[in-house]
Amino acid sequence: MRPRAGEVLHFSEDPGIARFVPHVAVTSREAEAYVWAVGADRAPDYWFPRQCPRAMAWVVDGTSDVDRDRIVGAGSGVRVHAIEYGWLEAIRTARLYAYRLPAGPFQPIASPGAEPHAMVATEVVEPLGPAEEVGDLFACHASAGIQLRVLDNLWPFWDQVVESTLDFSGIRLRNAKPRPAGP
Template sequence: MRPRPGEVLHFSEDPTIARFVPHVAPTSREAEAYVWAVDGDRAPDYWFPRQCPRAMAWVTGRTSDVDRDRIVGAGSGVRVHAIEYGWLEALRTARLYAYRLPAAPFRPIASPDSQPHAMVATEPVEPLGPAEEVGDLLACHEAAGIQLRVLDNLWPFWDQVVESTLGFSGIRLRNAKPRPAAR
């Protein structure tokens, strides 16, 4: 599920949203109220149940061959997503919907030291049509050529990713299992 030209997407498990109104999410680092959406590059970050913790990494122009082979895997594409075993059934059975929104009111948002990770609008936005069911989330990953790893614990993978030259994103990591005890 990707946006068409002139669109951005908002993913939700609620198929009944008629209007998106700017708000400050309880977990947001941003103080301003926004309507949140994503472009085509970041859409795969949301092919998960909303509360599912996930660690994602991808090859960028500055990624070393060593990091690509070590973390993504030799000959294994350019992107990998990881979840924990405890979330696999939710991933398999989630009913996720995508709302197509007009891109015009949105602008990219990023941390000062990173690439844009989302699109935001400061005015209410109405969907271009009804919510569309995304379908099989595993199949979405497969069709996009994205590796999906199922791990006992996300933290060892995450720690390698953030110290690498790969691009990365972690979403809902507060819902992951605790870090394993140091050995």
């Protein structure tokens, strides 16, 4: 599930949203009220139930061969998403919907010094049509060539990713199991 030209997507488990009103999300680091959406490049970040913690990494121009082989895997594509075993059933049974929104009101947003990770609008936005069910989230990953790795605990993987030359994103990591005790 990706946006078409002139669109951005908003993913939700609620299929009945008639209009998107800017708000400050409880988890947001941003103080301004926004409607949040993503373009094609970041849509895969949201092929999960909303509360599912996930660690994601992908190859970029500056990625070393060593990091690619070590984290993504030799000959395994360019992107890997990792979740914990405790979330497998939620991913299997989630009913996730995508709203197609007009791209016009949206602007990229990024943390200082980082690439944009989302699109935001500061005005009310109405969907271009009804919510579309995303379908099988495992199949979304497979058809996009994205590895979906299942781990007992995300933190060892995450620690390797953030120290690597890959680009990365972590969403809802506060919902992950606690870090394992040290050696």
